[in-house]
Amino acid sequence: MRKTLRTVALCAAIGLLAVGCQKEVLQYPVSDMAEGQNMFSYSINGETKTECVTEEGRTELINYLFDLAEQGYRVTFNGRNTSVFSAKDVVTYSTSDRSAAVAWCDKMINDGYEVEVTYDRDKGIYTCIATK
Amino acid sequence: MRRYLFSLLIVVVGVLLALWVWQTPRRVVRSELHPLFLRYEHNPDVAAGFVKNLRIADTVTIDAVTLQAKDTATWFDIMEYIQVKSLNSMRQRVKDGETPIKMFKTPKNNIKSRKDADTKEHDLVICSAVDLSVCIYDVVNDEQDKIIINAAFEKLQNLN
Numbered sequence: 001m002r003k004t005l006r007t008v009a010l011c012a013a014i015g016l017l018a019v020g021c022q023k024e025v026l027q028y029p030v031s032d033m034a035e036g037q038n039m040f041s042y043s044i045n046g047e048t049k050t051e052c053v054t055e056e057g058r059t060e061l062i063n064y065l066f067d068l069a070e071q072g073y074r075v076t077f078n079g080r081n082t083s084v085f086s087a088k089d090v091v092t093y094s095t096s097d098r099s100a101a102v103a104w105c106d107k108m109i110n111d112g113y114e115v116e117v118t119y120d121r122d123k124g125i126y127t128c129i130a131t132k
Numbered sequence: 133m134r135r136y137l138f139s140l141l142i143v144v145v146g147v148l149l150a151l152w153v154w155q156t157p158r159r160v161v162r163s164e165l166h167p168l169f170l171r172y173e174h175n176p177d178v179a180a181g182f183v184k185n186l187r188i189a190d191t192v193t194i195d196a197v198t199l200q201a202k203d204t205a206t207w208f209d210i211m212e213y214i215q216v217k218s219l220n221s222m223r224q225r226v227k228d229g230e231t232p233i234k235m236f237k238t239p240k241n242n243i244k245s246r247k248d249a250d251t252k253e254h255d256l257v258i259c260s261a262v263d264l265s266v267c268i269y270d271v272v273n274d275e276q277d278k279i280i281i282n283a284a285f286e287k288l289q290n291l292n
Contacts, residue, residue: 098285103278105281106281109256112246114246115234115236116234116235117285118230
């Protein structure tokens with residue numbers, strides 16, 4: 001009798017554990033995106049891509065796009081109203097995010113570019129043109 | 133007692149002297165001034181100034197040369213002299229009523245050069261159509277660049 005009870009209790013515990021784990025799994029959103037990730041769209045020479053990235057990954061991706069832009073690729077990306085366009089020695093960057101614009105200008109100036117900035121008050125957008 | 137008073141007097145005079153030296157701004161010798169300031173200091177169309185220990189955004193203290201042109205033509209003349217790139221497109225933007233700012237860095241006291249400026253100590257040049265100015269900041273570390281650029285953005289945003 002005691003043996004049976006122990007077996008039943010063990011089965012119940014295993015069952016509860018299994019249900020608990022199953023519930024844990026079901027709590028996640030039914031989506032490919034993990035927590036803290038965002039969709040990020042960009043294009044390289046007209047070819048549009050969309051990726052699921054974390055904030056850190058987004059920064060790395062933007063730096064990669066900047067590098068491509070400096071090499072002469074035509075790059076655009078959207079996120080906080082931002083776009084980049086590049087010819088060989090001219091890179092244009094538009095954004096409504098002032099700290100991003102300042103960081104970009106600082107980087108380009110340190111890379112030896114001359115940077116020209118205009119501000120569109122109506123749209124709240126900074127346009128930065130870097131020339132080498 | 134007399135000896136004690138004499139010692140006290142010497143200490144007080146010493147402290148006062150130290151305070152005076154500390155508070156009095158250091159004289160700037162002419163050879164320290166930026167060549168662009170020396171070029172325009174007597175030009176009637178340009179207000180040229182040298183500011184020792186200019187405070188920016190309550191965080192940075194820096195030496196700066198400021199040139200303010202009386203009109204757009206003079207402002208572009210200065211930029212032509214210092215060989216700013218893409219001036220024609222900038223002229224067009226000013227004609228269209230925009231107020232662009234131009235920023236770049238140069239080696240110390242060598243405003244026409246853009247080479248070898250990859251050092252912590254350099255000059256950061258900001259030409260602003262907002263007030264027709266050309267400012268040269270004597271930067272000693274990279275962190276100062278960002279603060280000065282941010283201040284220029286703020287000025288651009290507020291005056292537009």
